[in-house]
Amino acid sequence: MNINYEYYKIFYYVAKTASISAAAKELCVSQPAVSQAVKSLEQAIGINLFIRTKKGVSLTGAGELLYKHVAEGYEAISMGEQQLARLMHLETGEIRIGASDMTLQFYLLPHLERFHQLYPGIKVHVTNAPTPSTIDHLFANNIDFGIVTTPLPQNPNMEIRNAREIEDIFIAGPRFNDLKGKVLDYPDLQKLPIICLENDTSTRAYVDQFLAHEGVTLTPEFELATSDMIAQFAKRNLGIGSIVADFAGDYIDRGEIFRLNFKKHIPKRNMCIISDRRRGMSIAAMKLMELL
Numbered sequence: 001m002n003i004n005y006e007y008y009k010i011f012y013y014v015a016k017t018a019s020i021s022a023a024a025k026e027l028c029v030s031q032p033a034v035s036q037a038v039k040s041l042e043q044a045i046g047i048n049l050f051i052r053t054k055k056g057v058s059l060t061g062a063g064e065l066l067y068k069h070v071a072e073g074y075e076a077i078s079m080g081e082q083q084l085a086r087l088m089h090l091e092t093g094e095i096r097i098g099a100s101d102m103t104l105q106f107y108l109l110p111h112l113e114r115f116h117q118l119y120p121g122i123k124v125h126v127t128n129a130p131t132p133s134t135i136d137h138l139f140a141n142n143i144d145f146g147i148v149t150t151p152l153p154q155n156p157n158m159e160i161r162n163a164r165e166i167e168d169i170f171i172a173g174p175r176f177n178d179l180k181g182k183v184l185d186y187p188d189l190q191k192l193p194i195i196c197l198e199n200d201t202s203t204r205a206y207v208d209q210f211l212a213h214e215g216v217t218l219t220p221e222f223e224l225a226t227s228d229m230i231a232q233f234a235k236r237n238l239g240i241g242s243i244v245a246d247f248a249g250d251y252i253d254r255g256e257i258f259r260l261n262f263k264k265h266i267p268k269r270n271m272c273i274i275s276d277r278r279r280g281m282s283i284a285a286m287k288l289m290e291l292l
Helices: 005-017 020-027 031-045 062-088 101-118 131-139 173-181 186-191 201-214 228-234 243-251 285-291
Strands: 050-052 055-060 093-099 122-128 145-149 156-165 166-170 194-197 222-224 240-244 268-276
Touching: 005 020, 005 031, 005 062, 005 240, 020 031, 020 240, 055 062, 062 186, 093 101, 093 131, 093 285, 101 122, 101 145, 101 156, 101 228, 101 243, 131 145, 131 194, 131 268, 145 201, 166 201, 166 285, 194 201, 194 228, 201 240, 222 228, 228 243, 240 243, 240 268
Parallel strands: 093 122, 093 145, 194 222, 194 240
Antiparallel strands: 050 055, 145 268, 156 268, 166 240
16 A cells, blocks of 8 residues: 555554544644544545544554554654664764774874764774774775875775874984984994884885885894884883884983984875775764864
8 A cells, every 4th residue: 555654653643642633733733634634544544543532532443453563663763763863963873993003092092082072972983903904994894984004005995085294213222322313324224123013014014115215124123013112122222113203202202212313214104094985984973084
């Protein structure tokens, strides 16, 4: 049967309130309009749904059967509309983000703090992983977007927005004070113990690629999972650390380590926001993107 959904809505309110006038009041329509809708529904179905009484109306057996199903459907639709309205007004929802230790600490975290103050009902899930893994999570639809660092692979489906610049540097502790103030060449690093990130990171790939152009290949003594540990190792004189400058700033300011100087600086690169062009984002994710 091709019956107007509005008839079922009116039927629901009449049955619920047991009154034509009360249903009209709930729906903000006239009583004749409600009566006509009920009549049209009964004619379309071919059976009486209500018994008219002095106090109002009561359901027939057929009406009770229909009401049971209409009530379930209408209330489910109404609940869906309410939840959708909450999503639209950012009262509820979920965001899934991929970020490395660096992008989380030095870019994403303050924005998340601000976002949570504005929209405390939104749940935020952060998957902590290096850039290559974050890209995999993005295309596996495990995250809405990622905060990563260049270099990035070429992929026509990946939309890239630059967020902020970062700089790769080398640091050392007091054991290497003889290098302080000197202007070095990158081949000099081959004579020194090197501390760097593991191979599965964009940072390691970028520095290795730059050094290769300078004719330098390093054999690290320590390969670590996090940049903060590189600063800790360098502070304890275990070697020369390859690190993004943000992680070393506080240690340098306290005089616990120092930055090595080279004739040529490693070119700066970017933190980026990546998303999949082929699919949209939730309203909450788009709002956070606006803040970013």
